[in-house]
Amino acid sequence: RVRKGISVVNQKGGVGKTTTVFNLAGALVLEGRRVLAVDLDAQASLTVSFGLDPSSYARTSHDLLTDDNTSAADVIAATGVDGLDIIPADIRLASADVLLREMIMRERILSTKLEKIADRYDVILFDCPPNLSTITINALVASTEAVVPMETQFYSIKAVDDLTRTFNLLAARMNHHLAVWMLPTKIDLRIKLTKEFLIGMEANFKDRMLTSIRTDANLAKAPMVKEPAVFSFPASRGSRDYRRIARELLAPVRAA
């Protein structure tokens, strides 16, 4: 396993997975860590967030997962930010799951290949697609921790239940235990429903809760200027919130 592999995961769509990886990666670099961000979504949202063109890469995370002759070193690319590399994704990932199902040790492909470059990075972040496919399982198996972005909305409850079942399955079937952190996103405490929902989350997840990410238009703007908010909007709420999360995830007391 990587020293510190963190999957940012939730099969519910649009909760802020990519926004979290993009901005947390920047925040971890500001904490002096060497970071690799892995884009595992066919939409390649993380890749385009850095202003990169998914179709410009001969090999991407699709090849890393489905081609035995592709190593991690073959697909690592620069992001333009010192100390932060990326493994880009492309649209072919949309049908990778079918190819993966036929492969032996299909859940451990990422973990095995990333071990070879593990010493080059302090943290590896995985941006997962909005599903619980073999690709997402690969990220979880290669990780020591999982961060679950959650909106304060009705559909989040069932999403977390389904996700918890997957974590329990990994522990039972593969003896793979993750430290799981909940990350409330798009938080606006002026909205009554949000406040009530947050109180429920805190009662439910107790010391498994990271501090909330507040709603901030600058987080939606950052990919338009191709830089995480910690660089493009350093004084913004969003930047401060992700810097705090970076410190929370690095704090020794947090290591499960």
Add this chain to the structure above:
Amino acid sequence: RVRKGISVVNQKGGVGKTTTVFNLAGALVLEGRRVLAVDLDAQASLTVSFGLDPSSYARTSHDLLTDDNTSAADVIAATGVDGLDIIPADIRLASADVLLREMIMRERILSTKLEKIADRYDVILFDCPPNLSTITINALVASTEAVVPMETQFYSIKAVDDLTRTFNLLAARMNHHLAVWMLPTKIDLRIKLTKEFLIGMEANFKDRMLTSIRTDANLAKAPMVKEPAVFSFPASRGSRDYRRIARELLAPVRAA
């Protein structure tokens, strides 16, 4: 084909697909139409929106897609709203795509099975998962139209490009032509970025644009009371907006 089959589709997550199917279905019932809503997402967000328990059904859309002996009539269930039925989903859909890939005529399974009950409904709505899998293709092939909910955000541009490629592929490979409508969601014109984005969308899609759905907390609350907003919050912005969309989609001039 069904007289009027509408796929609500966008591989970008969290843009308002389920919210659109849930509330548009209610609005179409108020227009006097008999409606079937088909849940094709493993998250079963649409199923739980009506207060239904996905695990309480012996057979769901998963079986309709993967089991030759399951007919549409076998999986149709009541929603509690007169004139509105549902085909529920369940978590097993998460691995249905792999089973589908092995089947002959895999893209036409839904279309063929739904033809048998087509005369019972005026409109069939499909709530698609956040990907462009064989399941989503099945919905598109069974449809005459596609509604694409879009947020006014950076990631929407690439999402629509990728989606348009899929529509073009269907037309070229299967001679299947869809009337495609863009539906701006979560619109708040007080936000400058939203206004600018909307102007860009209108210039780009011209007469393919439906009227916007404004941001409305009641739309997020409606699934908590298990009834579309047109019934649970009839005076709300969200309810009015979805009633207008229902009329726009039914208007003869719209029929592509």
